[in-house]
Amino acid sequence: MVHAFMLVVVLGVGDDRQVQPNPMYFYSIDRCQYFAKAIPKQYGNYKHTYLVDPKDRITAYCKPVYMKDNEGIYK
Numbered sequence: 001m002v003h004a005f006m007l008v009v010v011l012g013v014g015d016d017r018q019v020q021p022n023p024m025y026f027y028s029i030d031r032c033q034y035f036a037k038a039i040p041k042q043y044g045n046y047k048h049t050y051l052v053d054p055k056d057r058i059t060a061y062c063k064p065v066y067m068k069d070n071e072g073i074y075k
Helices: 029-043
Strands: 002-011 024-026 058-067
Touching: 002 029, 024 029, 024 058, 029 058
Parallel strands: none
Antiparallel strands: 002 024, 002 058
């Protein structure tokens, strides 16, 4: 049993929100947060987020989880 951090990626806002079905797991919160910070930046113009279609908006965050085995956890 190990503690890990699950990267949760959510597409859309409001009723259109969809949590992506294949989360990534990391041993380090710093590594997880690196990806959580980078993923939403792919659209480029962050000063004008209202220009991005709401269904295309991305939110990403890290959630601590307890896993039975350590297979599939990124270092």
